[in-house]
Amino acid sequence: MNIVFVHFLSKPPKYLTLNIERTIKLFPEHRVFLITDLDQSNFKIKGLNYQKYKKEENWIKLENFLTHDKTFRRNFWFLSVVRFLALASFMQEKDGAILHIESDVMISADFPFELLSDLESEFAFPIVNEYQGIASCLYIKNSNSAEYLRDLTLIEAEKNPKTTDMHILRVLSKVNRDVFQILPSAPLCKQEIVNDDEMFYENKKAISYFKGVFDGVDIGMFLFGQDPRNKRGFTTVRKPTPGAYLDVSKQSLTMMDNRDFPYIYDLISQQMIPIYTLHIHCKNRDLFKLTRSRSIMSKAVDNSKNQPKTEFYFLVFVNSLKASLVRRFKLKSKKLNVLSIKQRFV
Numbered sequence: 001m002n003i004v005f006v007h008f009l010s011k012p013p014k015y016l017t018l019n020i021e022r023t024i025k026l027f028p029e030h031r032v033f034l035i036t037d038l039d040q041s042n043f044k045i046k047g048l049n050y051q052k053y054k055k056e057e058n059w060i061k062l063e064n065f066l067t068h069d070k071t072f073r074r075n076f077w078f079l080s081v082v083r084f085l086a087l088a089s090f091m092q093e094k095d096g097a098i099l100h101i102e103s104d105v106m107i108s109a110d111f112p113f114e115l116l117s118d119l120e121s122e123f124a125f126p127i128v129n130e131y132q133g134i135a136s137c138l139y140i141k142n143s144n145s146a147e148y149l150r151d152l153t154l155i156e157a158e159k160n161p162k163t164t165d166m167h168i169l170r171v172l173s174k175v176n177r178d179v180f181q182i183l184p185s186a187p188l189c190k191q192e193i194v195n196d197d198e199m200f201y202e203n204k205k206a207i208s209y210f211k212g213v214f215d216g217v218d219i220g221m222f223l224f225g226q227d228p229r230n231k232r233g234f235t236t237v238r239k240p241t242p243g244a245y246l247d248v249s250k251q252s253l254t255m256m257d258n259r260d261f262p263y264i265y266d267l268i269s270q271q272m273i274p275i276y277t278l279h280i281h282c283k284n285r286d287l288f289k290l291t292r293s294r295s296i297m298s299k300a301v302d303n304s305k306n307q308p309k310t311e312f313y314f315l316v317f318v319n320s321l322k323a324s325l326v327r328r329f330k331l332k333s334k335k336l337n338v339l340s341i342k343q344r345f346v
Contacts (some may be wrong), residue, residue, distance in 0.1 A: 001113055002098045003027065004090065006035045007081045009054075012042055015280070016103040017287035018081050019044055023101070025290065026109050033094075035086050058154065065157035065273045073229075080165040081153060083135065088119045088150035091143040098146075100138040105220075106288065108261040111276050115210055121181035125169055126216030127199065128185070129244050133169030134216040134279045137183060145179070170187065182206050183214040187266040187273070188247045199245075204268065212274040213264060217241065220279035222248035223262075223300040225311060227281050233317025235282055237300070239308045251287050258310070260294045264299050282313075 003023060007016060024032050024047040031048040036042075059082060068077035087100060097117060101107060116124060124147035125138045140146050152172055156163045174181045182199070186207040206211065218241045225235030228322045240247045252265035254272055263272035278287075278297075286292040 001030055001117060002094060002096065003030050003032045004035060004087065004098045005033070005099045005103060006100065007084055007103060008037050008079050008082070008138075009087075012036075012038070013103070013283070015283045015285050015288050017043065017045060018283070018285055019101075019103060019106065020048055022288055022290055023107070024048065026107075027111075030113070034263060035090050037079050038082050044093045049089055053089065058150070060084050062154060062157055065154070065161055066163070067161040073110065077164060080135075081157065081163070083165065084146075084153045084168070084335070086151050087140065088143070088146040091140065091146040097142065097144045098102065098140050100135060100140065102136045102279070104283055105136045105215075106280060108274065108276050110259060110261075110274065111136050112210055112212065119181050122179040123172065124183050125173075125174060125182040126183045126185040126214050126239075126246070127170070127203075128166065128216045129220070131170055132166035133173050134166055135169060136216055136279050138169075139181075139183075149180075159251075184210065185216040185217075185218065185262060186213050186248070186251060186266065188245055189267070190249075204341075207266060207273070210276070215275055215279050217279045217281060218244050218246045218248050219251075219253075219262075219264075219275060221281045223278075223304065224280060224287065225282040227283060228311075228313040228316040229319075232317075233313045233319075234310055235313070236308050236310050238306060240306065241254070246290070246344065248304075253299045254302050255294075255301050260297070263296060 005016065005020060009165055020032060020034065032047065032053050033045060033052045035053050037053050037055070037187050039051070043050060062082055062085065063078060065079065066078050068075075070078070083100070087098070091098060099113070099116065115239065118137050119139070119141070121143040123139065125133055125135060127133050138148065149172065153168050156168050156171060172183070177237070181233050184203045187207060188200060188203050221241060222238060225237045229237040240249050255262055256272070259274065261278065262275050264275055266273045279286050285297070287296055
């Protein structure tokens with residue numbers, strides 16, 4: 001199975017290159033690809049398969065449909081959605097199943113590739129809540145499946161200019177359940193999915209099949225915090241995600257000697273079951289290093305029953321401050337230029 005990362009426009013962040021290197025080392029039997037519009041010289045990673053993506057008609061069409069703030073994180077919302085178009089183009093050239101992994105998502109050394117390959121479903125991904133799926137770990141069976149997702153993306157973007165990749169995946173999971181397999185994000189109680197009995201039973205059945213769970217975003221964010229760029233260098237660990245099906249603070253987590261990833265307690269089987277993926281929303285580089293990740297995870301899991309705590313990333317604060325000053329300078333310069341032009345005509 002091809003493992004695929006996607007990154008556009010900006011200089012590749014260090015955590016992405018570390019994550020790619022980690023994935024290549026752990027899974028030499030799988031080909032690891034990066035789809036990007038950047039030159040290959042930006043990614044000097046041994047063993048990486050580079051796939052150049054050129055803007056096509058659908059890229060322009062999608063860009064015209066969506067009206068998100070383009071200044072936020074270099075057009076973050078658009079780039080999150082356009083990945084689905086890029087995956088479709090990639091799979092037209094290289095048919096066969098893929099596992100798309102988001103740049104800040106780590107997968108365990110015992111990730112169940114064979115169980116994914118044996119699925120009859122065309123898509124598999126975690127569900128966050130009633131309104132959102134997530135491409136943190138996205139399985140696509142073949143090129144026809146990828147084209148279906150591409151077409152759905154364009155339809156949803158035309159209908160709703162504020163749509164997101166998470167909304168599009170949730171639409172797919174609801175309108176065509178015959179082609180969708182949930183990747184269970186955690187053992188869930190019925191009380192946590194009050195209005196969706198079907199999702200509860202599908203999640204339960206999926207855990208029985210995979211014998212483990214796939215973090216959408218909640219577990220990783222609970223253990224290590226949200227992206228500190230969102231709050232000028234500050235993040236809070238051990239804080240449940242508002243509006244999510246899963247309240248991680250009510251779960252039991254542990255580490256064991258036989259693997260480098262945590263386990264979570266399953267009430268139904270009354271066993272600790274493995275977590276196969278972790279969404280490292282805080283982008284802590286050390287977590288993507290094979291030599292450092294286990295000790296950091298162990299500490300976070302050991303502290304998982306403690307009270308929420310705010311942490312501060314000094315370098316993130318400095319970079320955020322610089323970016324803010326640059327934006328203000330550009331805005332002020334623009335206003336002065338406009339004023340100067342007006343004065344010429346007075």
